[in-house]
Amino acid sequence: MAKSKVYAVIGLGTFGRKVCEVLSQKGGQVIALDEDPEAIDKIKSTVTAAILLDATDEGAIEKAPLDDVDVGIVAIGDDIEASILVTALLKKRGIPYILARAVSEIHQTVLRQVGANEVVNLEIDEGVRIALRLISPDVLDTIPLSKDYSFAEVQVPRVFFGQTVRNIQLREKFNLNIISIKHIIKDVDDVGNPVSREELILPDADAILTDGDILLVVGNNDSLGDLVKME
Known part of the structure; x- marks a missing residue:
């Protein structure tokens, strides 16, 4: 032990x-x-x-x-x-x-x-986190790694719906790395009520992004801002 x-x-x-x-x-x-x-x-x-x-x-x-x-x-x-x-x-x-x-x-x-x-x-880290969330509502949460870099949970932009991880070229275009994808699965319970559950998947190149998906990404704060500005 x-x-x-x-x-x-x-x-x-x-x-x-x-x-x-x-x-x-x-x-x-x-x-x-x-x-x-x-x-x-x-x-x-x-x-x-x-x-x-x-x-x-x-x-x-x-x-x-x-x-x-x-x-x-x-x-x-x-x-x-x-x-x-x-x-x-x-x-x-x-x-x-x-x-x-x-x-x-x-x-x-x-x-x-x-x-x-x-x-x-704590003051600077929390300040960065709050500012990013206020400026970019699609950034659901952030964990600052330094003054300029963060982990962030980001709603998948509409323009990426139906595309694969390979096709969106997040690293090439934004210099951001995908750590995981949170996929929301909608279903019904035993009595017919709508329910949803989260499935965390690794960023396979052929994974298809859909409405409601959340990306956990890491990279420069400016690049994160550029990503969430996409429609």
Whole structure:
């Protein structure tokens, strides 16, 4: 049986607390750290260990039981100086992989410079997602991968109805890659009521696109915009 990963979550605000809860629910071993006794008290029954300490104190981080930690998560939000310092201390402590939360682009850049392997910027990511949905109603949902690239669920444009994946040449014309196709199958139940169900299929070149189909695509945000402008 594979050993479950060990996560250290520093900062137990709304974001950090939710990360702890989900990781624990999924079987991860979670060490939660914060300098607020109330935050520690609220999370201690959920995680493997809850430790009261000031994570900006190098001595405290050195003494903390982090030797077996696989992933360090710096969930500190508005205190930019603290999040940068904690990221640097975790790097110095030898944590193999560090994910840090940023609140601005410059904050994101500095976190990477001091040792973060991955940086999430919730404000920017959600802003991109909302803007794409407002500008392009046919974009049903997006997951930003970076400032310029996203996964997106897109309604198949009318001009593609009845065509195959090969014929629409999405990669050649738009530089977009299809990950999967969500096909809506309409049927009736045992008593004659109309029902529908979703079928997720891989993007076979000969698959025929129909009204109601949804494409999961990945690519540049500008290219996504060009796709949904098609009639």
